[in-house]
Amino acid sequence: MDVRVLVVGFGHVGRAFARLTALKGSLVERRFGVRVKIVGVVDSRGAALKPEGFSGAELLKVSEVPRSSVCFSEPYGVCGLSLKSLYDSVQPDVHVEVTPSNYVSGEPGLSNVMFALSRGANVVLANKAPLALKFDDIMGSARARGLKVKFRATVMGGSPLIDTVLSLRSHEVKKVYGIFNATTNYILTLMHESLIGLDEALKTAQAMGVAEADPSLDIDGWDAAAKLVILARLLGLKLNISGIARESLSKVTLRDVVEALKRNSVIKHVAGFDALSGEAWVKPETLSSDSVLSKVNGLLNAAVIETDVCDYILIGKGGGPVETAHSLLDDIVSITGGLI
Ligand SMILES: NC(=O)c1ccc[n+]([C@@H]2O[C@H](COP(=O)([O-])OP(=O)(O)OC[C@H]3O[C@@H](n4cnc5c(N)ncnc54)[C@H](OP(=O)(O)O)[C@@H]3O)[C@@H](O)[C@H]2O)c1
Missing domain, CATH: 3.40.50.720 (NAD(P)-binding Rossmann-like Domain)
Known part of the structure; x- marks a missing residue:
């Protein structure tokens, strides 16, 4: 054909x-x-x-x-x-x-x-x-x-996230959250591993072709918010991009990163929604180093899907x-x- x-x-x-x-x-x-x-x-x-x-x-x-x-x-x-x-x-x-x-x-x-x-x-x-x-x-x-x-x-x-969500036909999905933007995750990984500030990490990411000349769609959470809307709509939730509470990564300083590391934690730009309350967010979160998302570094993305049956975790390439x-x-x- x-x-x-x-x-x-x-x-x-x-x-x-x-x-x-x-x-x-x-x-x-x-x-x-x-x-x-x-x-x-x-x-x-x-x-x-x-x-x-x-x-x-x-x-x-x-x-x-x-x-x-x-x-x-x-x-x-x-x-x-x-x-x-x-x-x-x-x-x-x-x-x-x-x-x-x-x-x-x-x-x-x-x-x-x-x-x-x-x-x-x-x-x-x-x-x-x-x-x-x-x-x-x-x-x-x-x-x-x-x-x-x-x-x-x-x-x-x-990674087959959309197919995975679509396949959960009889599950009640309660919450979806994760790391859905490779650029910000790469920048945060550089900040934690090399102990550099956001501006320097961004410049490195741009030199590597990982960040755009205008990185605002990634840094300010628009890209991740758009992805949340698409995931929510797949589940029949009427989430709008304007209804997502977005906190830019730009407010994260090297000092924040050092403080997090001292407490055996890391900072990640996490996006998610609660299917029951309708609340949705993209924001920097301090995660303890034993949480799954804390180990997702560089250009990797991750999604956690919590359902009434069990929880699913998908870790893989975001794009490219x-x-x-x-x-x-x-x-x-x-x-x-x-x-x-
Ligand atoms: N890059 C990734 O890894 C990735 C991953 C997932 C999703 N996406 C999405 O995929 C899309 C493409 O990404 P990309 O990285 O390929 O972007 P890109 O390199 O900027 O390419 C965009 C293309 O669209 C063309 N274009 C702009 N306005 C147009 C118009 N009015 N009519 C026809 N063509 C037009 C541009 O033309 P010119 O060449 O003339 O400028 C360019 O060829 C974006 O929406 C992005 O968010 C990208």
Whole structure:
């Protein structure tokens, strides 16, 4: 079975997804009978389109063009087309949304996703913002049209957290909390291990490519809050991003870290919600060194799911372009029914 895929957003994740499809497309086809054909890749200035699907070699080549330049790549580049024109040209079955997450307007992802659904395309997202802001509208639109929206890449995309939460169908989930942002966890790990202040740790994280030039979405807890909304919505809880109490990591000083260490504790930026009270938070917490989360360091994430049956703990990679790209591909295969 052929699946025609349009990739909207061609930065770190979009390119990793194109490379992954080139390298593992045949594995997926052999195992599940699904042939993933990328028919277009789109960045902020234009697109490269091939209605019959790019070959693996072509995907590897287009993944190497400079940022914002896919529309100049010969012979498939087109600059400045609207999404409607792109859809008319390549008619995708699946829309992959990997544009930047904007937690104020949700754009451009929100309009792109709603447009994709209106054109009968299933949607796979790594961009969290549309779901964090308009989960019900997106799901309602998909349901009305018999389409699927998958978003395993949005929360702990390097680990199967979304699938785990969805699998707990008869459990009463009482509380979900954890470390859902790799950047802040990396910064805190540096502060504890090297005894440096937040500014120096942030600079190191930026030099390592772990933190953005503008790290505020991570440091101020927006990214983790958006993930909480998505997890809560999966459980049918009407949590809104504006209803989450956010405390920035920026208030944590080296002195706080030293004081915590003296008490055999560590500071972590913990995000969570209580499903019964509806309370939700992202805040620096001092955790004793024998707690599970205190041992989750560097780029690792962790989730604790407390239920009426027992508690579950998942520790693994939060994201990273390669891991996120795998989640996108897994979602595409699952949409097409290739997975049991
Ligand atoms: N990086 C990760 O490990 C990771 C993990 C999980 C989830 N995510 C989420 O995945 C998304 C992509 O992340 P990323 O790291 O790949 O970001 P990125 O490197 O900044 O790439 C974003 C891409 O979107 C393009 N874009 C911006 N506005 C657009 C528009 N109006 N129309 C079409 N394309 C547009 C950009 O174009 P230009 O190239 O022209 O600037 C760029 O190609 C984000 O929402 C992020 O939160 C990322």
